[in-house]
Amino acid sequence: MKDQYDVVVLGGGLAGLTLSLQLKNAKPGISILVLERRETAAATAAHKVGESTVELGTHYLREVLQLTEYLEAHELPKHGLRFFFKNNTKEDIASRVELGPRLRLPVPSHQVDRGTLENYLMTHTQEKGNDLELGAKVSAVDILPEDNHVVTYIKDGKEIKVKCRWVADASGRASVMKRKLQFQKPMEHHSNAVWWRLKGVIDIDTWTDNKNWQGYLEPGLRYLSTVHFMDKGYWLWVIPLGSKNTSIGIVADPAVHPFDTFNTYEKAVEWMKVNEPLPYKMLVPLGQGDGLLDFKILKHYAHHTGKLYSNDRWGVTGESGAFLDPLYSPGTDFIAMNNSWLSDLILRDLDGEDIETRVTVYEQSHLALVDAWIPVYQNKYLLMGNTQIMVIKIFWDWATYWAVPAHLFANKAFVNMRILKDLFAAKDSLGRKFGQLNKIMQDLFLEWRPFENEIFSNRYIDPFDLQFLRTFQEGIEVQREPADLTEQIKTNMNKLEQLAVAIFRLVSAQVNGTSTDIKVNPYTINLGKNDEAMMLDTESENAIEPNESITKDVEVMWFYPKVSMQPA
Numbered sequence: 001m002k003d004q005y006d007v008v009v010l011g012g013g014l015a016g017l018t019l020s021l022q023l024k025n026a027k028p029g030i031s032i033l034v035l036e037r038r039e040t041a042a043a044t045a046a047h048k049v050g051e052s053t054v055e056l057g058t059h060y061l062r063e064v065l066q067l068t069e070y071l072e073a074h075e076l077p078k079h080g081l082r083f084f085f086k087n088n089t090k091e092d093i094a095s096r097v098e099l100g101p102r103l104r105l106p107v108p109s110h111q112v113d114r115g116t117l118e119n120y121l122m123t124h125t126q127e128k129g130n131d132l133e134l135g136a137k138v139s140a141v142d143i144l145p146e147d148n149h150v151v152t153y154i155k156d157g158k159e160i161k162v163k164c165r166w167v168a169d170a171s172g173r174a175s176v177m178k179r180k181l182q183f184q185k186p187m188e189h190h191s192n193a194v195w196w197r198l199k200g201v202i203d204i205d206t207w208t209d210n211k212n213w214q215g216y217l218e219p220g221l222r223y224l225s226t227v228h229f230m231d232k233g234y235w236l237w238v239i240p241l242g243s244k245n246t247s248i249g250i251v252a253d254p255a256v257h258p259f260d261t262f263n264t265y266e267k268a269v270e271w272m273k274v275n276e277p278l279p280y281k282m283l284v285p286l287g288q289g290d291g292l293l294d295f296k297i298l299k300h301y302a303h304h305t306g307k308l309y310s311n312d313r314w315g316v317t318g319e320s321g322a323f324l325d326p327l328y329s330p331g332t333d334f335i336a337m338n339n340s341w342l343s344d345l346i347l348r349d350l351d352g353e354d355i356e357t358r359v360t361v362y363e364q365s366h367l368a369l370v371d372a373w374i375p376v377y378q379n380k381y382l383l384m385g386n387t388q389i390m391v392i393k394i395f396w397d398w399a400t401y402w403a404v405p406a407h408l409f410a411n412k413a414f415v416n417m418r419i420l421k422d423l424f425a426a427k428d429s430l431g432r433k434f435g436q437l438n439k440i441m442q443d444l445f446l447e448w449r450p451f452e453n454e455i456f457s458n459r460y461i462d463p464f465d466l467q468f469l470r471t472f473q474e475g476i477e478v479q480r481e482p483a484d485l486t487e488q489i490k491t492n493m494n495k496l497e498q499l500a501v502a503i504f505r506l507v508s509a510q511v512n513g514t515s516t517d518i519k520v521n522p523y524t525i526n527l528g529k530n531d532e533a534m535m536l537d538t539e540s541e542n543a544i545e546p547n548e549s550i551t552k553d554v555e556v557m558w559f560y561p562k563v564s565m566q567p568a
């Protein structure tokens with residue numbers, strides 16, 4: 001151990017370890033110390049949540065950190081996200097509406113055992129030349145803008161001080177810097193979670209004898225999905241782990257499912273008996289004896305942050321900054337973006353560059369991204385028992401995620417000042433319109449709720465039957481020159497606008513009896529049911545109609561016959 005480093009990382013969880021690797025890969029001569037308070041290696045399976053990765057985070061792990069070989073050898077390939085919706089015969093999995101990919105996916109993602117992964121990352125970062133101290137609890141951080149900072153930690157009862165040019169806070173919910181400098185910020189999304197790990201492999205394909213249903217997918221593929229069982233106010237996850245164990249979790253809005261109805265293992269079992277009888281029947285026997293590996297709870301997991309990066313040479317990353325919601329598994333995505341912004345600032349500063357403008361632009365972009373994402377989750381748990389709304393919302397949420405942030409990240413656009421300026425600087429810029437359009441659609445889903453309560457059964461819907469979703473997903477990793485990238489985002493935004501109009505035409509026909517052929521300005525979309533509703537623009541030159549392909553795609557996700565609007 002030295003007494004001075006370029007960077008001291010507070011916390012050796014996923015964010016801290018990956019940051020140390022990203023910096024080392026970019027600048028092999030850099031000196032980094034990671035301080036982790038846990039004293040020993042992480043437990044297999046029963047370690048942390050954050051087990052399911054999606055496209056952006058996967059790109060970061062595989063391409064930016066070059067962990068493909070490890071991930072393919074030691075973790076599971078993932079077969080997308082899979083949803084089972086509410087119906088009247090929940091005991092029969094085959095009768096529930098199922099949404100998920102049928103065929104193998106072209107873009108990779110993984111199911112990771114967080115214990116196995118963090119143990120590997122700890123070894124790997126040390127092999128690369130970074131220092132790591134286990135059993136090292138950070139007790140103080142002195143930020144000295146004109147000098148080296150001083151980090152104090154306790155190890156084996158002794159107080160140790162280490163100097164550094166940069167402090168990277170990756171201490172998770174301990175949030176060392178946020179507590180020290182008091183930049184907590186309220187988060188208006190509220191939900192609670194519990195999770196536990198069960199010994200052994202659980203394959204939901206075996207939860208029925210229905211051969212026809214089993215045959216929709218190649219054997220073994222359903223097992224590799226992140227499975228969500230969903231109904232009003234909650235979802236329950238089943239995630240397979242490479243260590244041949246299984247992660248189970250319940251995530252619920254307290255307005256529908258108060259936390260004290262499922263915040264112990266015994267209560268969670270009772271909760272499943274009432275809300276999810278099939279998982280109850282299948283999972284409870286496996287949790288007996290030594291089958292139950294752990295049980296963890298987290299009340300009000302979403303939190304915001306007032307700061308992320310500082311000109312005084314410190315930054316926060318991972319859960320020590322902001323965390324929104326685990327639906328769609330975006331935790332690793334946010335770590336990827338956060339680490340990429342922070343490491344870019346650190347590397348430029350170490351190279352002698354003035355980073356002041358970048359600190360401001362990166363922080364504004366990051367906070368804007370978090371704020372733009374809040375409506376995806378806020379109050380949306382109330383929709384989880386409305387199958388038709390949720391099917392359309394899930395497709396909308398994937399479309400926006402793949403078309404814009406995932407594609408920008410894979411093209412390193414978030415650290416390209418020219419692209420950031422092109423996309424976000426002007427009031428009517430594409431980036432701002434993206435946030436606006438998403439908010440309009442998220443509000444539409446809420447406004448639609450009183451009018452759409454049909455219970456559907458016996459349907460399988462595959463996102464990759466939709467041309468626009470396939471194109472967006474396959475396009476994520478296509479590398480483009482900056483000017484082409486801005487053009488592509490423009491094209492993608494144009495498709496999202498058409499998609500919004502195509503969805504709205506069907507919803508408005510159902511609720512207001514309007515024609516399914518009307519032109520609509522996507523930025524005026526609403527059903528007119530709220531006080532102070534914006535006037536729907538169907539006549540100006542900004543009113544558009546979707547092309548044939550998008551119209552057809554939207555009809556695939558619409559469960560009613562187009563004309564009569566009666567249940568199929």
Ligand SMILES: Cc1cc2nc3c(=O)[nH]c(=O)nc-3n(C[C@H](O)[C@H](O)[C@H](O)COP(=O)(O)OP(=O)(O)OC[C@H]3O[C@@H](n4cnc5c(N)ncnc54)[C@H](O)[C@@H]3O)c2cc1C
Pocket residue numbers: 010011012013014015016035036037038048049050051052053054057136137138139170171172173174175176193194195249251298301317318319320326329330331332333335
């Ligand atoms: C219910 C739920 C489900 C989730 N599911 C997913 C998912 O499926 N996919 C996904 O990508 N993300 C998921 N996430 C998010 C994911 O868990 C987080 O993004 C990720 O774990 C955050 O990693 P981190 O490194 O920031 O924090 P942590 O993993 O908590 O690491 C912080 C580290 O800092 C150490 N530390 C704390 N204080 C100190 C100190 N004073 N000194 C030294 N060390 C210290 C801790 O010991 C810890 O190891 C989920 C989150 C929740 C709440």
